[in-house]
Amino acid sequence: MMEGMEIALVAVLTTCLAAAVAAVVWLVVRRNPAAPGGVPAQAVEHAVALAVAAADQRAARERDLAVQASVEQALLMMREQIGQQAQQADTVLAGRQQLIDAKLGEVQAGVQADVERLSQLVQQLGTATSERFGQVDRSLQLHAEITHTLAGTANSLREALASSNARGQWGERMAEDVLRLAGMQEHVNYVKRTAVSGEATGIPDFTFVLPKGHVLFMDVKFPMASYLRYLDAGSDAEREAHRAAFLRDVKARVRELARREYATNDSRPAVDNVLLFVPNESLAAFIHESDQDLVEDALRQHVVICSPLTLFAFLGVIRQAFDNFMIEQTSQEILGLLGKFGQQWAKYAESVDKVKRQFDTVARSFDELATTRRRALERPLNAIDDLRRRQGFPVDGELFGELDAAADPPLDNVRELGA
Numbered sequence: 001m002m003e004g005m006e007i008a009l010v011a012v013l014t015t016c017l018a019a020a021v022a023a024v025v026w027l028v029v030r031r032n033p034a035a036p037g038g039v040p041a042q043a044v045e046h047a048v049a050l051a052v053a054a055a056d057q058r059a060a061r062e063r064d065l066a067v068q069a070s071v072e073q074a075l076l077m078m079r080e081q082i083g084q085q086a087q088q089a090d091t092v093l094a095g096r097q098q099l100i101d102a103k104l105g106e107v108q109a110g111v112q113a114d115v116e117r118l119s120q121l122v123q124q125l126g127t128a129t130s131e132r133f134g135q136v137d138r139s140l141q142l143h144a145e146i147t148h149t150l151a152g153t154a155n156s157l158r159e160a161l162a163s164s165n166a167r168g169q170w171g172e173r174m175a176e177d178v179l180r181l182a183g184m185q186e187h188v189n190y191v192k193r194t195a196v197s198g199e200a201t202g203i204p205d206f207t208f209v210l211p212k213g214h215v216l217f218m219d220v221k222f223p224m225a226s227y228l229r230y231l232d233a234g235s236d237a238e239r240e241a242h243r244a245a246f247l248r249d250v251k252a253r254v255r256e257l258a259r260r261e262y263a264t265n266d267s268r269p270a271v272d273n274v275l276l277f278v279p280n281e282s283l284a285a286f287i288h289e290s291d292q293d294l295v296e297d298a299l300r301q302h303v304v305i306c307s308p309l310t311l312f313a314f315l316g317v318i319r320q321a322f323d324n325f326m327i328e329q330t331s332q333e334i335l336g337l338l339g340k341f342g343q344q345w346a347k348y349a350e351s352v353d354k355v356k357r358q359f360d361t362v363a364r365s366f367d368e369l370a371t372t373r374r375r376a377l378e379r380p381l382n383a384i385d386d387l388r389r390r391q392g393f394p395v396d397g398e399l400f401g402e403l404d405a406a407a408d409p410p411l412d413n414v415r416e417l418g419a
Helices: 002-031 041-157 164-181 225-232 236-260 281-290 292-300 308-391 401-406 412-418
Strands: 190-192 206-209 215-220 274-277 303-306
Touching: 041 164, 041 281, 041 308, 164 190, 164 215, 164 274, 164 308, 225 236, 236 274, 236 281, 236 292, 236 303, 274 308, 281 292, 281 303, 281 308, 292 303, 303 308
Parallel strands: 215 274, 274 303
Antiparallel strands: 190 206, 206 215
């Protein structure tokens, strides 16, 4: 802008100086028409007029150059401002993008850590469950071997079990041994000689505590007298009579246990079937061999006859049911964690959608800045350029080319005067 003003000022001064010189020459010629050298006054006036015209043209060109320089300076400043604004917008957008990427990285890292923690928990649960099943299998094998040994030694106790009270105590001791081998603890997994809950007066020998508050009852019965006489019988008729007496004794024990109705009288939820423990494998096998209908009749009365080996199997099922209950509780906790994970995942997805919408908004704003606003700024620039072209302003490096070519006639002598 300052350079354009300086050029315009020089042009004005040049015009004024040329006009003053022309006026002086004209006055001299008017006072002395016959100037030395024989130059006519008309020629001098013509030369003065040409000089004045040349000075006017030079002043006009210099003014045009000043205007052109001012316009170019304004265009340059506008371009620089637009470039600075675009650079600032790029810097702000890059900063916001880095911030958003950092936040997304933190959220993804947190979700990945939660998923890994959950996977480790599920893997540990699976490993623990496999180990427990392996322990149950090994325990079953071990207990089967021990029960086989107990079955072999039970025959040697036949003489010691002549008393019914002794047989009952020994049966309870056998049951306790089996329970101990099964890993059950008194007052934790079972109780002894405890009356049923409620107004009833029945006292089962063993009460097993099952998951979710359920109970299972068991009585120990040892109908040994007729069986021992059967073994000592000398004839088939005697053995058949003692076998029938033994079966009647067993049926009486079954009816007696069924009439007690432990499951019905107890106020707690109880298993319908009651266990009748026969603490001798040989004796239990003899019952099944002698009368299979007896076992089925006992089942119809909700009485299950079991030996030490079958009791061990029943206890294994009970223990497994308890373990499954614990696993179910753990599974419920895992499901709760999965529910919380689902909630956090929903919030994460919502946040991602929100960030995506913000990205879309920024993209639309940047597109508007790069297209609509840019075209809006370029329209006045194009109008200025069209105005320059209509006015015939020369571009950089051309001072008199366009004007000299457009002059009629060409001003060659003016170019010489201005040289």
